Amino acid sequence: MTTIEAQRAHHGEGTELPARRKRKRSPYPSWFYLPAALIYGVLFLVPTFASFYFSLTRWTIFDSHFIGFENFVNFFREPALVSGLTHTLVYAVVTSSLKVVLGLLLAVLLTSQIIGRGYLRSVVFFPVLVSTIGVGLTFTVLMNPERGLINESLAAIGVQGPGWLTDPSYALLSVALVDVWKGVGLATLIFIAGIVSIPQEYFEAARVDGASATASFFKIVLPLARPATVTVVILSLIGGLRSFDLIWAMTRGGPGFTSDVIASVIYKQYQAGFYGLSTAGNVILFLVVTAIILPLYWFLSRKEVEL
Structure with missing residues (x-):
């Protein structure tokens, strides 16, 4: 007699399973x-x-x-609107890629045995707490091509600094670098949480086997910190695709339309009174973010499960 049958016989029950009682749900x-x-x-x-x-x-x-669909047709007929969409994709890719790479490297550094580790963590995370508009205005002054501290410092060593925010070739990338400076602290924090959650037994076993720090990074940290990587990639991409406040504070989409992203173009259309066209731009932005984030999240999550 099996254990279940013995228990049921002890309680005077038959060998057939009773009908499942319906519980009254609150x-x-x-x-x-x-x-x-x-x-x-x-x-x-x-x-x-x-x-x-x-x-x-x-x-x-x-x-x-x-x-x-006239608003959508007019949207894609406007060169400034289409270029804004292109700039949005470039901006999102640049900022998210740099945040992932720099955040991971900083997290590895700040989880190692270095002096002042807690202080350095605070320094890296501090820009996240500062107002985006404040950061934009501060770097607008620092990047002034004539009186800015950055170009004056470069001139002191004999280097002619470019017009960071006035040259069409540099404006968008300059804002992207400021965005990375402000947001890399959050990426670092997420990576730190992912790295410290890795059991130390893996690293101890790697040291016993004579694995180098580089081998431990590629064989242990990268695979086991994958959930943190997925989180940083998704959050950074969403932030990059929806970016507006920093760009508006630093360049207002200029010079010309060279640093316009779709959010700033939408805002300008609202200011001009083209409410239907700007609403169509909002819908396009929503669809672009959804079309990029959902398949990417599914792909990265599926890879994570396979690991």
Whole structure:
């Protein structure tokens, strides 16, 4: 007689499994989620569906006329709008790539046995706490081509500094570098959390086997810190694709349209009174972010499970 049968015989039950009793579920969990669902619906779902509708109209505050996909057609006919979309992709790729690489290297450094490790962690993370507009205004002064501290420092060693924010070839990348300086601290913090969660037994076994620090990095840190890497990649890409405040504070999309991203173009269209066109731009931005992030997250998560 099996253990289960013996227990059932002891309690005077038959060998057949009884019908599963239906438990009366309390309505409390459902009611508990209702306020959050209501807030989410009012603040996110309703504006999202409303923006999809108004992107198909020519509207003002008091009136709207349905015009179909004309706003989207006009969006892709405008060179400034298309270039803004291109700049957005370039900006997102540059900032997210640098944050991942620099954040991982800094995290490896700041989890090693170095002097002042806690202080250095604070220094790296400090820019994250500073206002984005404040950072933008500060670096606008520092990057002034004539009186900025950066070019004056370069001139002291005989190097002619470029017009960081006034030269069309440098403006977008200059803002991207400032974005990396401000955001790499958060990436570093996430990587630190991922690295310190790795069991020390792996590193001890690697040292016993005579593995070098480089081998431990590629064989232990990189594979086991993959969840942190996925998080940093996704957050950095989303931030880069939606970036607006830093660019607006430093260049306002200039010189010309050379540092315009789609968010700044949308804002300019709102300022000019083209509400339907700017709403269509918002929808396009939403679709671009969704089309990039969801497949990437699925791909990276699937690879993570396979590991």
